[in-house]
Every structure is written in C-alpha cells, then in structure tokens.
Amino acid sequence: MNSEPPEEANAFWAQKSALEQRYQVVLDRVTPHATERWIFTGVVLLIYFIRVFFAQGWYIVTYALGIYLLNLFLAFLQPKFDPSLEMDMAADAVEEGPMLPTRSDEEFRPFVRRLPEFKFWHSATKSIVIAFGCTLFRVFDIPVFWPILLVYFCILFTLTMKRQIRHMIKYRYIPFNIGKKSYGKSSFK
Template sequence: MNSEPPEEANAFWAQKSALEQRFQIILDRVTPHTTERWVFTAVALLIYFIRVIFAQGWYIVTYALGIYLLNLLLAFLQPKFDPSLEMDMGADSAEDGPMLPTRSDEEFRPFVRRLPEFKFWYSATKAIVIAFWCTLFRAFDIPVFWPILLIYFCVLFAITMKRQIRHMIKYRYIPFNIGKKSYGKGSSFK
C-alpha cells in the first residue's frame, strides 16, 4: 500500500500546482513580446552551439535538435487546412488553386497556421533547453563522424524546403505578413 501520509502527498500536489501556475503567469507575460522571445531563443541556440563546438561532442543530440526544429518550421509554414487535400475533395478547377470568395454564399478563410507562432517558439525553446541539458551527460555523447550528419541535414533541409516552397507557389499562399496591408493601430483607414 501507500506508505506516504496523505498530508505529504497533498502538500506535494499543492506545490506542483503552485509552480505550474507561476510558470503559466510567466508565459502569459512574455506572450506579447514576440521579438524579445525570439532573441532569447536565438541566444540560447547560440550558447548551445558554442557549448557543442568547444566540447567537440554531442553531435547526435545536435542532429536530433536540428531535425526537430526543421519539423517545427515546416508545421509553422503549413496551413492548418491543407489546400491540396481540399482540392482533391471536389473543387471546381484544381489547377486554379484556392480563390477568394466571389459570391456572398462563399466563405473566405484566411491563412491559419498548423502550428501557431507561440507554440513554435515554446517548443523550439524547450527543445534547445533539453538538448543543452543532454550535453551535461557523457552518456549522450555518442561518437559519430559529424561531417556526414551535417551534409545529410543540409541535403534534407534543402529538399524539404524546396518541396514546401513549391507547395506554397502551387496553392498560392504566403505564410508571412510581408507586403500585406495592415489596418491596425495608427492606420488612417476608417
């Protein structure tokens, strides 16, 4: 049976809950500061790379981190609703791609990411912290010939991004707000 008194178990869960609430408060406070969050993540990644370069090890961990970050980037660039699947399910003309609504009974759906920016940042930062934690233990330092891993990652990145860019061109969507009009605060549009 359980040898731990109920008071100690309840105290443990109360402490855990309090820590989770504090962490959530911190996340809520940093959410609107997009640039600062990404600068922090870039600095953390730079520190991680400096650690790996000077220690001359943990190349498998670095490769795994790179693959994970590539998957996050792809999910960030892809729409939540894949236009290629919607086209196959019965569009009028598949070669024209998705169009803006032309009749009042059609619905316009703006670009919605499969992975939102905040979740992308949070997952990437968490992965970098875990990878850095792995560099503290020699058990994760598996000897490999790192140039092969680097070449393989670069080829994988190039092929994957080429395929993603072709998909974006074919279905005419842009996952960024570059060049799009904004009617927010300070705009003269009324």
C-alpha cells in the same frame, strides 16, 4: 500499499500545482513580446552551439535538435487546413452538386497556421533547453562522424524546403505578412 503519508503526497501535488501556475504566469507575461522572445531563443541556441563547439561532442543530440526544429518550422509554415486536400474534396463535391465559392477573389480566407507562432517559440525554446541539459551528461555523447550528419541535415533541409515552397506556390498561400496589404494599425494590443 502506499508508504507515503497522505499529507506528504498532497504537499507534493500542491507544490507541483503552484510551480505550474507560476510557469503559466511567466508564459502569459511574455506572450505579447514576440521579438524579445525570439531574441532570447536565439541567444539560448547560440549558447548551446558554443557549448557543443567547445566540448567537441553531442553531435547526435544536435542533429536530433535540428530535425525537431525543422519539423516545428514546417508545421509553422503550413496552413491548418491543407489546400491540396481541400482541392480533392472540392473536386469530389462538384460531382455531387453545387457548393459555396472557394476562389480567393470571391471570399476572404485568412492564413491559419497549423502551428501558431507562440507554440512554435515555446516548443523550440523547450527543445533547446532540453538539448542543453543533455550536454551535461556523457551518456548522450555518442561518438559519430559529424560531417556526415551535417551534410545529411543540409540535404534534408534543402529538399524539404524545396517541396514546401513548391506547395506554397502551387496553392498560392503566403505564411508571412511580407507583401500583403495593410489597412492600418489595429487598436487591439
């Protein structure tokens, strides 16, 4: 049986809904300000690193944060539709019969990210705030030899990025606007 009166339960859900709406309004307001959002996230990350440095602990939390941020970054760099899978499907389709053109000089195919920039920023910022919250509790301060974690993370980062860059070169896609043609400013803001 439910020990709470229905009025208290309804008040809780109404308060939760109101907080979610306020949070969404804040997200909607910061969406167009990409530079400011990333500066804020960089400052929060710097504060987190300062906290970990001076507290001399929470290396496992920091390592987990690093792995998660690397995973988000890789999803940000990858196209929504993997070209290696499309090439395999195109090879199978050639055996079946004619198909639409797939070469880049025959049709325009914009780069669509697997993880959009806003979701990347939002997830990264939330994870840093959660990691910072974990540094407030000693239960998450598991003693480890941090140089091993740092070396392992650097090796993992290097190998993963090397593989990702090879994939980008092989399938000729650039996830950034550097070096791409620009046709003037858009009137949409």
